[in-house]
Amino acid sequence: MKTITAPYRIEGGVHPAYRKELARERAILAMPPPGLVRISMAQHLGAPAKPLVKKGDTVLRGQRIGEPGGFVSAAAHASVSGTVQAVGPAPTASGALAMAVDIESDGNDTSLEPGPRHDNWAELDAKTLIGLVADAGIVGMGGAGFPTHVKLSPPPDKTIDTLIVNGAECEPFLTADDRLMREQADGIWTGISILRHILGARSVRVAIEDNKPEALKAMERAMAGAEGDVTLIVLPASYPQGAEKQQIYGITGRETPSGGLPMDVGCLVENVGTCLAVRDAIVNGRPLTERVTTVTGDPVAEPGNILNRIGTLYSDLIAFCGGLRSPATKIVSGGPMMGFAQGSLESATAKTTSGLLALAPDQAPVYESLPCIACGRCVRACPMTLLPCELSQALEAEDYELADAFHVMDCIECGCCAFVCPARRPLVQHMRGGKARIALKRREAMQNNKEKG
C-alpha cells in the first residue's frame, strides 16, 4: 500500500466555495424511523422496480417490496416495519413521477431475520456474491444510481483491471462520504476487498480529495495491511474531480471514449457509500435500507450528517435537523452543482440522496440571462472539453443536428460552464433539454428502423 498524489491533471474544472465547514465536524447521527416512509420504485438508472405489495399489507424492515423490472434495475426494500398505506405515483427528487410505496411505521421497527452472514466471502465465487449484491438492492450511492450488480457483471469481452473507489466528494457542502470514511473506514475497506475479489481486479485505487485530511488518514490506517497493487490517491481539490470519467483520467491517464463506459478502459468506479453497503449485504446479510445524507445550508438550524431510512420525507429530515432558522429560497436534493431544485418538500430520500441543501435568498438570486458575449470562459471550464457556448446557442435555435455533431451527448451536466458564465446563461438547462430531445429522436429512429425491418 502506498499513498501518492493523482498523476494526471483533469481538463477544465472550477473552484467553488466548498462550504463544507457547516457539517464536516458533525458526527453521523441516526434519525429514528419516521412515521411514514415513501419508497420510490425508481431510485436507480434503468427500468423501475415493480411493487410487490398492496395497500393494507404489513411489512417488516428489510422485506423486499419491489422486484427488479428488468436486467438494468434494482430491488427495493421496506426501511421500516408497518402497514402499506398507498401504492401510487409520487414525484422523485427530479420531479418525474414514479411508482412509490408509502409505509406507515408501526413504531416497533421490527426487522426481517437478516440473511445469512458471509464472513467467508473470500471463499465464495463471483456469481454468488453478485447475486447477494443484487438481492440487497444496491445501486451507486454517489448520485447516478447505476445498479451495482450490473456494473459488476461486464460482458465477457471486457476485463476490468482497476477498481477505483471514489471518496472525492467534490460537490460543495456535502460531507456524508467524508464522515463515512472517518467513522467507518474498516467497513469500507472490507467492502472494497469484496468488490476486488468479485472482479479479480489487479489494482485498487482509493481516491480522496486533499481537503479531507482526516478521511485520508482514516483510510490509510484501514488499508495499511493491504496486499498487492493498492494505492491511496490524493486528489487536488477541484470540481468535478469526483466525476467518473474525470477520476479515471486523473488516476490512470486513460480517456473513456465518447459514449463509452468506464469498463471500456478497464475501470470500475464505486462510491465509498456503495462499498459499505456491499459489506453490509455480504457480511451482515442486510439489504440497503438506510444511508447517510448531509442536511446542510445556512438556513438549516442544525446541519448534520444524518443516517436516515430510505424514503424519509424531506420535510421530516429538515425537521429532524431543527428546521429552518431563516428563510430558504431554494432547496436542492444533492449538491449545489448537480443537485435537483425541489418544488416542494414532498419528495423522499432515495438510495442516491447524498445531500439536502437549503440556500438563503442571497445564495440563490434570481437573475436575468443575457446573450453570450463569446468570452470563452465556459470552454476553459468544461471538463469534457466541449464548447458549451456553441452548444447552448445551437440548442436555443433547436438545431439538434449541430449540437449532436458538437458532442452534446458527452456533456456530464457538471454545471462548470454555467458556474463561470458572466452572461448567466442557463447552459446546463440547455444541455439537459437538448440531450433529452436527441435521445428521444434516436429512440424514435431506432423504433422506425425496427418497424421497417
Next chain:
Amino acid sequence: MDIANVNPVALTALAIGLIGLVCGAALALAARFLAVHEDPRIGQVADILPGANCGGCAYAGCADYAKAIVLNDAAINLCAPGGQEVLDKLCAFLGKTAEAAEKKTAIVLCGGDSGKAPRRFAYNGVADCAAAQAVHGGDKRCGYGCLGYGSCARICPAGAIEIANGLAKVHKNLCIGCGACVKACPRTLIQMIPVSRTIHVLCRSRDKGPVVKKACSVGCIGCTRCAKIADDGQIAMDGPLAVVDYAKPFDNEEAVEKCPTHCIVRA
C-alpha cells in the same frame, strides 16, 4: 512571342476569359444533357396551394405535397389552410372530385391562468415549456395544466396562439388548422377539433376532485353533472375527468351553466 513581354493585365484577363468560356460551355452542355424533367403539373399544383408550408398535410411543405398529389395520387383534401377555395381549384385542375374535410382548429384544453391556477415555485430558467416541465415537473401546482411558456405559440406559423396571463389561447379566426402546436406541447393540452364545435371542457387534469380544487379554481372535479346532461356520450367521464367527444354534435347551454367550477365554456 515572348510571354514575359505581354502586359500581365491583358494576360490575366485573357486567361480568366478563357476559363469562363470553357466553364460556360460545360454548363450549357450539362443543362442540355443532364436536365431532369419535372412534371410541369407539380409546379402548377404548388402554385394553387397556399404556400404556408405549415406541414399540416403531413408532407414536408407545399411543394412536397404538390409532388405527392401529382406523382403518388395523394388525397387532395389535406390542406387545412387552403380550405374549400383551394380544394375547388385543385378539383378543377386535376379533374377530380373530393369532399372537403371539415375545417379544424386547435384548442388549448386548459383554463387555469395565473390567477386561477397558482404556481408552486418561482421558475427562473429557459422560457420553454419542455424545459420548465423538466424542472421538478413544472412550476404550476396542477401537473396537467398549461405552463404558459409558449412553446406552442413559437411554433405556430400563423401567429394564432396568444399567451395571456400565463395561459395559451388559440384565436380560432387566425388558426389555419395545421396541427403543429399539438406536438409542441409537452403536456399534450392541444387538440384539433372541428371549428363548428362550441362547447368545451377546458381541463385535462386526471387528479381527483379534492386535489384539483387545491390546484385550480376552474378545474374539472369529476362531479359528473355535465355527463348526465350530455347523456348521449357527447360529454363522458374518463375516470375523474369529463371529456367532450368532438365527433358528436352537442350544443346545450345547460351543461355550461351547471358546471360548478365553470370549466365548461362556450368558445
